[in-house]
Amino acid sequence: SMAADDAEVILLLTIASNVREICSMYHKEKSIQIKNSASALYNNLSVLRIAPRRLTYFTVVHANVVNMVSASWDGLNYSHRQLQSKEPNVATSTSLIMQMYESDGSIMVYWHALDTPETPTAQAVFARGISAVWENYICVGISSGAILVFDVPSKGSNITLSEVLEEHKESITDVASECSGSQECIADLVSADDGGNLCVWKSGEEFQLLNKIPGFDMTCSSVKLWKGTVVAGYGTGQIRLYEAVTGILHAEVSAHARWIYSLDIAPFSGLLLSAAEDSLVRVWHLTVTPETNSVEIAHLHNECVTDTQICGAKFCDGDGYAFAVTGYDLSEIIRYTQS
């Protein structure tokens, strides 16, 4: 068994050094300016690549404003849009409103009001964590621990609240759907909460809870699901890899010196991005071999964004060829690309 382990280590190191050669070539590109600075909120950067139009949308939240930038791939055109959260009507009620827009931010297609108590209570009311599941559902996490499932028809804008999932006892932090695109995975949604608890779901007309992975009283601030593996980032700076349906812990990494704020996966290459308050972004490589039930992780690359508490980091494409980063009080999106 000892020899087998050693061989495995050598093999891993070989893989790591091979990929490292490629990845050490990430270099900083020209930043994209945004209209307002980013707020310190988990996963505070979204990237949407629209290949036919050769442009990429970036969105960052500043307090109650969403800042959008569309950047053409030739780097010549940037256009900005700001979406203001709809002010609750003081005269009628105080409710928090959640809005859904067309992907370019042009039209608000749907809004949903969260009930809030008339006098403020100690428990804040907010929505946090959002994910589309296939092309049918959008799931939104709520501070109460509930997850709202919206049914999105393939045509028209008749969005309806189809289900409320009430398994979490603490505020939802993040929600993620299976990103490999494979229909073979049993689980297609994972949700995380402030106590670090994870719920694994199978989507459908009625969502089915497949597994609950208990936390250890530490917030899981960012979560991803790839090829049946849950990748979870915590306030301790740790990353854990679990098999979604069994909850088996495959790996635990002491990854960052402060709270992790964002994880992302490039589904085609298995590259994993982690970013934290410690001003570091790290690139990792995941290998999932379902036949042998093995999951491995290797470290590839560090990038320090000096004096910045990073709040958002995302790959810009499915291979992880480029990634984008922003941080608290920063009015720019910094991009890194492989040479």
Place this chain on the structure above:
Amino acid sequence: MSSRTLPLLFINLGGEMLYILDQRLRAQNIPADKAKKVMNDIITTMFNKKFLEELFKPQELYSKKALRTVFDRLAHASIMRLNQASMDKLYDLMTMAFKYQVLLCLRPKDILLVSFNHMDAIKDFVKDTPSILSQVDETYRQLIEMYTSLSNGEFQLIRQTLLIFFQDMHIRVSIFLKDKVQNSNGRFVLPTSGPVPYGTQVPGLIRMFSCTGEEVTRLQFSNGGNYTAALREGSFEIFGDRVTKLGTNMYSVSRPVETHMSGTSKSSAQHTKVSAAPNPLAKEELNLLAKLMGGLEVQKAGNADSGFRVNLFATDEEEEEALITRPDELSYGVINIQATKDQQANAELAKIMGEFTDSGEQSPSASSKGDDLLAMMDGL
């Protein structure tokens, strides 16, 4: 965002205000008995029972301008007077100091230790005055009751709420620049070295497990920093070592409050748009503010010879210059008061603030108390 943020914001900003005033009272050679009276009066006002009751109720944070109004009143709770440029500077120093502490604390829960550092120092200021001491001790009790049971996630939400409050403030502070903890663009230096937070491992280890839970592989990686193991956890009791130095008094005889105006970075100071549309929350905020400030019992300035003025600048000329050259984007212009609609709240606030005026400065003549308040608040 968290509705439990206001007490921590108030206590920590108040603590920083006391550090600065204490230092300035010494620097200006104010007689010891008068200086003592000022510190005691302000601390008594800060920890007034009725005021704290309002403060500790779950609520949203106030706008920057509303909070500034509260601290204007607090600074004038005694026989000492500050004119506008000095008050602006005092508020800048307080807010940047607490922003630094919120940003630099190793983990969200450390914000409570930072607060205890301020409380410990305040307690020391009034150690010879038992009646005020009991008020301070009562506040410790309330802090411990409200905060020690909160989860990590709830503390992070409080921290994020504070960071939104301090967002885009990049005022350069001499003492920070000198200590090399702030860059010339107003951003704070974030170290990639030193102890990791309590409960966190130094980054650099990957452990992989078999299906049966046995560790099968252990790999090291380069963490890109120079971290050391976590220190012991600070005390969350009334007494004890807080371990973190954040929130302790950074001013001393050898490290005075810099009276030299360091100015602001034009490039980083974002222009704050003042919305022309009436803020729908202004009325609600005014009501809350009126309620909160109802608890701030303030002494009259007293007769002319007992009152005095404190200057945050080296000379009066410097102070005047600062007032004129202060950039617009740093003015605390946020609230829109709708005088006609919000008369009730205005009247209440006006009643509370009736006796409160800057020494020598008269509000523009106004037809009613409500308008008077309006003018005064706009003048802040």
